[in-house]
Amino acid sequence: MELLAFKEAQKIWKQISKESTVPELKFELEIHKRLLNIFQVGDYYYYIFNCQEAAIEYVHENVTAVLGFQPHEFNVPNIMDHMHPDDLPWFLNFENAVTQFFLQLPPGKCLKYKVRYDYRIRKTNGDYLRILQQVVTIQTDETSGVLRTLGVHTDISHLKQDGKPVLSFIGLDGEPSYLDVNVKAIFSSDKGILSKREKEILGLLIAGHHSSQIGEKLFISQHTVNTHRRNILAKTGAATTSELVARAVREGWL
Structure with missing residues (x-):
């Protein structure tokens, strides 16, 4: 199921990148660490994601303290493989909704939104924790295709243990916010879980x-x-x- 989910996610991310060629990562990460003050932090790690390649290009070493993964093990297929089976469809439905939201934004506006949602992920010791995923766009092309994003995963298990995942778009620089967004259930939780x-x-x-x-x-x-x-x-x-x-x-x- 995780392999099929990854292929579906790749299709979604190619849409949001508008299938543009992604240039070499030339900017200094230190410059973009200032964006971390946008996020509420506790036990957390941050990463850079290439939408066109569906690849994580950098992850902070603190991922080991939070999840138990070594940085080189932190990739999208592995994340999906460790995601709670009930939350994997939510993840795909949210990513589809995020793509549709950004594709309808006017030019330049995609840099003015933070995407926020939560899901459960299994640590290497087998325990589940709930991650709050918060993402901002850090690189676009001339058509406002999203090329790279900066994300932060924060452990919020102590704040939320039950309930369905929730998606929100947080407006920055005076843009309106959209909280607890209803999304189309394109992907189903009982699809292909068991052989x-x-x-x-x-x-x-x-x-x-x-x-x-x-x-x-x-x-x-x-x-x-x-x-x-x-x-x-x-x-x-x-x-x-x-x-x-x-x-x-x-x-x-x-």
């Missing part, structure tokens, strides 16, 4: 069967069943089998 075999195993778990019984019914080893069960928990973000079964029944995964 056919995983759904078979989940169905048997819902029916009350244990791993050994599932193995007998599907003609696979108990070890293989347990491996599938661990993968299902990781994909869905469920902490326990009981939570998994409850959510599967409530949200109609099968």
Whole structure:
């Protein structure tokens, strides 16, 4: 699912960059660190994102303290792979809404907005935290295509543990702000999360069967069943089998 999501995200970012050729990164990062006073900071790290290439070109070393990633591991596919499965569709829907918002702005206005939304991401130790993502444009082309952005990820787990992610556009230099924006649900949370075999195993778990019984019914080893069960928990973000079964029944995964 994460690979498909990344391909969809690439399409979205190519739109916002207007498929322009992105010049070499020549400006000094120190000059743009002054933009950090726009953001509320706690446990945070910042990064530079190339929209056309869908690539993170720089990330501050503090990403290791926040998420456990080494800087060279911090790339878009890895971020999506660690994003909570329920929040990945929100991420894609938000990015699509952001692109549509910036494409309709008058020339020069894309530099006057900060994009803000939140989602959950899994640290390297397996724990989830909630990230507040805040992004400003730092480089455009002559047609106002967004080429590069500066983003900050702040751990807000202590401020928000539950509830749906929220998207806002914060106007700078007197521009109007748009808070808690409604977005089109183009991407669905139940799209392709589980494989056919995983759904078979989940169905048997819902029916009350244990791993050994599932193995007998599907003609696979108990070890293989347990491996599938661990993968299902990781994909869905469920902490326990009981939570998994409850959510599967409530949200109609099968």
